[in-house]
Amino acid sequence: MNKKEIIEIFKEKFPEFKFLIDEPMKNHTSFKIGGPADILFIPRNIEQISKVLTLCKELDIDYFIMGNGSNLLVSDKGIRGVVIKISENLSDVRVEGNKIIAQSGILLSKLSRIALKHSLTGLEFASGIPGSLGGAITMNAGAYGGEMKDIVTLVRCIGGNGEIIEFTNEQMEFGYRSSIIDERELIVIEVEMELKKGNYEDIKSYMDELTQKRITKQPLNLPSAGSTFKRPKGYYAGKLIEDAGLKGLRFGDAQVSEKHSGFIVNLGNATCNDVLNLIKVIQKTVRDKFGVELKTEVKIIGEK
CATH class of the missing domain: 3.90.78.10 (UDP-N-acetylenolpyruvoylglucosamine reductase, C-terminal domain)
Known part of the structure; x- marks a missing residue:
């Protein structure tokens, strides 16, 4: 099936969805490098992801899941098939006591500010990481002695058949810059994290200190x-x-x-x-x- 046929099918099946055709990937990566994606899809909700994923599987269309594009180097020829970009459209967050439950499109910088607002400590290390939560979970992002595995209690994903699957911290098999997400071709949609009650000024001071380190060294x-x-x-x-x-x-x-x-x-x-x-x-x-x-x-x- 050629690109033109795939685009026609997507337009016919999902007329209300937001698709960008031949979209330069340099516009979607922090490296500002990358040729065109045949179709770039920015979902508004989890149901849309499931529908597009199911169609890709049915028609054997290649697809790639991305977040904020802060850890990607895209080839000059671009990406064939469909790129599903999970971003600010999926960034809902709620705080329940010491727990934060957030959708995977939220930026880590925003998430760490929410933790600060509620005087919750444990997420300071992530305050300057430019990626989204989904990407951070996928690669067990870390900095300055902290890693996502230290705070995650539950990860909700879309599986290969569009079903929702939950994984505990142990089941995620977090390693150095790795987890089961890529290996099992899962899509992170929501994450539960458990932090500790702290002092607002202490948390802010530590975040400011880490910001200064990044500015100085990076x-x-x-x-x-x-x-x-x-x-x-x-x-x-x-x-x-x-x-x-x-x-x-x-x-x-x-x-x-x-x-x-x-x-x-x-x-x-x-x-x-x-x-x-x-x-x-x-x-x-x-x-x-x-x-x-x-x-x-x-x-x-x-x-x-």
């Missing part, structure tokens, strides 16, 4: 996808890259950040190929000099 003024590489056991990726003499190295407009070598930044018009070439050189140089294999933390997707 290249927040340029598009990137955060840390490019996972932390190798016993090492720090950024230090290895800097010690290998690669700080500032660039291919086209993709550059190893001069502020933090663990980040690759987009100086303006970087392509996916620029970034991939830079990643290969970094991996080879670090492997040759230190015998350490750097694995990408950024998720590389799209047509090759």
Whole structure:
């Protein structure tokens, strides 16, 4: 089935849904890189996700689930099939005592501010992570000694047949930047988190301190996808890259950040190929000099 036929079917089946055709993915990623998605779908509710997912399965159409796009490197050719973007349309949140129950489209920065408002501690580490809750659960996002697995009690997902499945913290099999979500092709829709009662001023002070650390150490003024590489056991990726003499190295407009070598930044018009070439050189140089294999933390997707 070609792109034109898929688009016609989607328009006919779901005339009221919001679809963007041939939408440049650079408009939807923090890296500001990526070619067009055949169809970008932004659901308004969980029922819409289930309907589109069911149709994709029935017709054997490729689909990809994304959140805020803060950890993605999309190919220059773009993405074939359907991209389902779970964003602010699915960001409802409620607070019940020490518990926060939130839909997966909410940004972590917003979620941490809600926790602060209710004097709940435990989410401070996430206040500067640019992603959405769904993406953070999928990769067990973490920073400054905290991880999502530390606070999550229950995760609700859409399964392969459109059914709702619940997973406890233990069933999620959280690891370093991993969970069962990708492996089982699940879609996170809602998360329950348990925090602790704290002091508003103490929580705010810690969040401010972490914000200051990020501003000082990370290249927040340029598009990137955060840390490019996972932390190798016993090492720090950024230090290895800097010690290998690669700080500032660039291919086209993709550059190893001069502020933090663990980040690759987009100086303006970087392509996916620029970034991939830079990643290969970094991996080879670090492997040759230190015998350490750097694995990408950024998720590389799209047509090759």
